[in-house]
Each structure stands twice: as structure tokens, then as C-alpha cells.
Amino acid sequence: MLKRKFFEQNRGQLLQQLVSQRADIAERMIIPLEELEKATNNFDKARELGGGGHGTVYKGILSDLHVVAIKKPKKVVQKEIDEFINEVAILSQINHRNVVKLYGCCLETEVPLLVYEFISNGTLYDHLHVEGPRSLSWGDRLRIAIETAKSLAYLHSTASIPIIHRDIKSVNILLDDTLTTKIADFGASRYISVEKSGLTTMVQGTVGYLDPMYFYTGRLTEKSDVYSFGVMVVELLTRKKPFSYLSPSGDGIVAHFAMLFAEDNLSQILDPQVINEWSKEVHEVATLAIACTQLKGEDRPTMRQVELTLESLQSSMHIVSDNVVNEEFENDVIPTNCPMNEHERGGDEDSTRQYSMEEEFMISSRYPR
Secondary structure (H helix, E strand, O other): OHHHHHHHHOOHHHHHHHHOOOHHHHHHHEOOHHHHHHHOOOOOHHHEEEEEOOEEEEEEEOOOOOEEEEEEEOOOOHHHHHHHHHHHHHHOOOOOOOEOOEEEEEOOOOOOEEEEEOOOOOEHHHHHOOOOOOOOOHHHHHHHHHHHHHHHHHHHHOOOOOEEOOOOOHHHEEEOOOOOEEEOOOOOOEEOOOOOOOEEOOOOOOOOOOOHHHHHHOEEOHHHHHHHHHHHHHHHHHOOOOOOOOOOOOOOHHHHHHHHHHOOOHHHOOOHHHHHOOOHHHHHHHHHHHHHOOOOHHHOOOHHHHHHHHHHHHOHHHHEEOOEEOOOOHHHOOOOOOOOOOOOOOOOOOOOOOOOOOOOOOOOOOOOO
């Protein structure tokens, strides 16, 4: 009776309706509590993978032998249950190689449980901040940035209902055995209707990565993810921890990085390994990080622009030569010191929903901010 009460309280019938059009999803989406208790040996403490602001994660093996990560969130407010259920229904249909797959959820407990695929190789944070002088290679770091940008661009503009992650940070970037990126932890995520350019919410996120405009206004847009991504790129370049970093003058990592960038003195803060593997792309990526962490959201690129920029940097030897841009990209270059005009923004200064057909944000040192 208690399980049934929680199932109804957690809007299980609504979820069943939302997934009923896809029989394959409906069949596996709603997982009984008994199955998860067996999978985790009754949520044995020895099965804990870790915890965070949104709950505890357990490793388990389902009866079909899938190895999963089971997230037990902290208590949620009842009025958020409808949003939670709708979000689960959306995420269950997301199929992107760089987003952790959601297997389903259990609604038979007071707080719904989420069941994700298990990613075995830890987090980007673990790999980046490992003890010792060397960490991930520059090539791996650039690829991880690209894969993260791809997944965020997909969530923002390709998914059926755009999704804002709201807590992008190195701890939430999982890596599999081949160091392929998997974005995780959608506990703070919100979907946003196509008609809206933003959404006012209770501020959630992680100190150091949190968009200052979102912090002050409570207005959440995709550009909040762009800011957090930019901070993560700074972390990739420096191996400094954004939530605890303070410069000698008391600045946070974003402000100190921007100051050193303006002074053309980034070597003071860059990871020595990055300096040893120095290439033109490092400066280009630093320029992109500065663009992503601009104070005003409208001054930041979209994640689609970031994705295209990083991909072009990866193959820049084939695209850019001195002042000549390959004809394929010639009309798509947006200099970093030239803000988009009203037409390019769709006529609405606050809108982040408009995308020109083949927008690019080709950033180079020839266009300093």
C-alpha cells in the first residue's frame, strides 16, 4: 500500500501516459523497487559510488545484467514532481553518445530513484586533478571539450524540448574506458519551451561554475550552461579547481584568467603540461573560454557556435591559413569583437532560441576581445 501511495504521489500514472506511445520505453522505464533493492543489496553502503548536492549514487546490477548507477535524490518538493516526471520522459528518449543513458526510474519510494548506465572510468575531475605533473593530454582535453559542447548543443537546440543542464562542471563529466565524454547528473536540469527565451527558477548550481547573471536574476537560459562550460574550459587549460581557486589578489579563476589573457600573460596560470604541448589551438581555446564567460548572457556564443568553433580548431590546419579562410566557412565567421546585430539575434535581445542556418563562432587571435 505504501509503494502504491508513493507511486501515485510521484505521478506514476502521468509517466505511464507520457511513455505509453513508445512501448519499448514504457516497458523498461518504470522499475520496481524490489529490482533496485536486489541490484544494490538493499542499498548497501559498500555499493555507494559517491554523493553530491542532489543525492547519493549506488552501483547495481539489474536482473538483465546491465550494470547501472542508481541515483537516490534528496527530498524534492511535491510541486516539482510533475516537472521531474516530464523531464524523465524527455531524457528517456534522448539518444546521444555523449549523454549518460537513462534506463528508467522507480516511483515506489518517497523520493523517485533514477537509474542510469554505469560509466566505469570516473569523472573528468578525477583525471584532471590527479596527483603528479601530468594529466590528460592536450589532445584529449580538446576532444573532451568538443564532445561536451556537442552534447550541450544537442540538449539546447536538437532535443524535442530544449533542456538546460544547469550544473555543468568537471565532476559531472564522466569518462568511459576510451575516455569518451558522458554528461551526467541532470538533477538540477530544466526543460524550456520553444516560446520562451528564459525561465525564472530558484538558483541552483555550483560555486565557481555558476553564471553570475543567473545568480543575480534567477533567469535561466541556455547561456547559463555556456558560462559553466567556459569555466570548465578554463579548468581544462589550467588544472585549477574553480570552486576553490583564489589569485594572490583575491580574484576567482574566471576574473584572474581574463586579466592574464588581456595582459597576454596566460603562461602564469596555464598547466605546465599544456605549455609543453603548446600549439596555436591553446590560445584559440583560451579566447573561446573568455567569450563563454562574458558577464552578459547575450555576449556569449551559443553552444552550437562553440561546437563548430572547437571542431574548426581541431582541423584548423586544413581550414585557416594566415588571413585566408576556406571558402566553405568564409561567410560563417563571427569575429569575437563584433557582437551579433539585432537581425542575427532574431530581433529579441534576450532571445537565445534563434539560430542562423550555419552560424559559426570562428575565434582566433586575430580578433582579440
